[in-house]
Amino acid sequence: MTALEGVPLGVLDLAWREHGQSNADAVRASVDLARVAEQLGYRRHWFAAHHGLPVSAASQPPILIAAAAAATTTIRVGSGALLLSNYSPLAIAEQFGTLTALYGDRIDLGLGRSSGGFPAAAVRRAGGVASGYAQDVADLLGCFHGGRSPEDPMERVLAVPGRGDAPETWLLGSGSGFSARLAGELGLPFAYAHHFAPRDTEDVLAVYRRAFRPSEHVRKPRTMISVMLAAHEDPVRLREEMLLGDITHLRLHAGQRADPVSAQDAQSYLFSARDRAILAERHARQAVGTPAEVEERLRSLLASTGADELMLQVVGATADGRRRSLQIARELAG
């Protein structure tokens, strides 16, 4: 058995908005979850970014990072992911430089390449400077660390704060292997989105390890996988906790608006055969079940992937349910 004990754990938080909750309730619950994660000894609390998703308040990670970092003292707080293609690298360097300047070595900048599931053109930066993700990442690292050629005009633009205030920077990736290769070439840590692309995890991590070159950031490949987590001793409670995430997933899959679902509506939701097939696929290879099932899944994932850290995308219809899932995973990891 691969050792689960001692593996660093993180939380991937969508800032779920439950039915009947105000936005303020959702943000408060999310900040509370970061406090819980800190008390339980989690290493990181990362905020996802979703545009136009009514069940999630996590549209702008830097704002939630500021709020959560202020409410905690030791846990690392970051983005998972900050969708770099939507912004100018300079603006992101300034935002994360500001957070790092104040909170020091507690801030993580996880970068993603997608647009966040919304008309990309609406959020994308303007001005015809888009020159591809690899160039954006290089520009961003240049803002933090310098090292551009003196002739590069960008060398005359100073990120304040930013230069000298670098967060720990990770590239996040999924099935294509593009970000894995880029992270390897740049010598950056790499986090794989197993929670939504669980078929290619081992292959893409291999791409990363093959491409890896030691750098000032990390000397050896450093990997994390994000896994969906829903754990409860009672299968009935577990099912209830998972309904919100499952129904949201089905609605998004069908191209519908994903508004918060009341517990009553969730209970009476009728799942078609097709729905059940979609959900079976969604839960496959994820940490969903009783503590024993979750333990087995996490051990086998660690064994097959060799990941250094686990980032748990905690799904759950209630704050209590999400907290219980985090407790169970923490107990398993010793």
Next chain:
Amino acid sequence: MPRLSVLDLVHVRSDQTSADAIAASVALARSAERLGYVRYWIAEHHNMPAVASTSPPVLVAIVAGATQRIRVGSGGVLLPNHAAFAIAEQFALLEAGFPGRVDLGVGRAAGTDPLTSRALGRHEGSVDDVLALLDLDGASVSVDGRRRPLRVTPNPASAPPVWVLGASEGSARLAAEKGLPYVFGHHLGVGDTSAALRAYRSAFRPSAWSAAPRTLLPVRASVAETSDEAHRAALPWLLVMLGLLTGRPQAPVATIEEAEKVELSAADRRIVEGMAAQYVIGSADEARAQIEELAAAHGVDEVMVHPIAGSHDGADPRTAPAAEQTLRLLAGAGVRS
């Protein structure tokens, strides 16, 4: 005496890292709250070693998280530098995190050099786009010349008040037509404040945002126990502005002692004195009288103070003691116990 608020540029002194500067601003915001200031706004400037206020939304979250009551806002977010959609998301989220305490001040200029402006991208979002995105019904926004339907999350069930910031009569008329609160950049010293405020008030149309014209007057201020000390403390910031105006290599804000060693030509001196004449510089009594006079002259009930006073050598880098003193003396808490 009018109500008082603060405009912070997060000055970075030569003896500070940007981390120190932000810590000093957080401490300054806490002081402002304790002293009864009503609002704490953070400006947006880029590519200046002397200024760390590059990300107002993040700094608003930081300052609001460190205080309890004072209103916190951007003064302002500059529309050409960011997608309107991202601005709306950020401020919807700030309003959710700090309900009823957030202001969204927007400016229509990029306010930076062409190279930085290119690095930030040139966005075409308008004040109209921001207002529409902060409406519960969602908006259609111009993207690459086409209109697209959009909804912001978290949904702006309660949106922060939008203030238009400007330095021209054009911005005054825009704010008036939309029925929005308005700030004319009086502290910039580049336009006719009276004319702009007259245009704003006469053209104002009541709206869901505001039933009547609403404005405040921003001023730069250095206030100390004596008028002499206030003038000494103003010099470091005046040198930053001189450098900007004359295109010299930029540096962090000098300490008072460093600033006094800088040799100025007669032409430089004229520029510095001209700028200083537009600032509020003096003892508590002088400065308070000047602020009352300005408020009365422009018919405003709120004055927003950009505390520009620099610090002496040896100040604790994680504080801004002279800026703090400016706020304390203006608030009428003048006599040190």
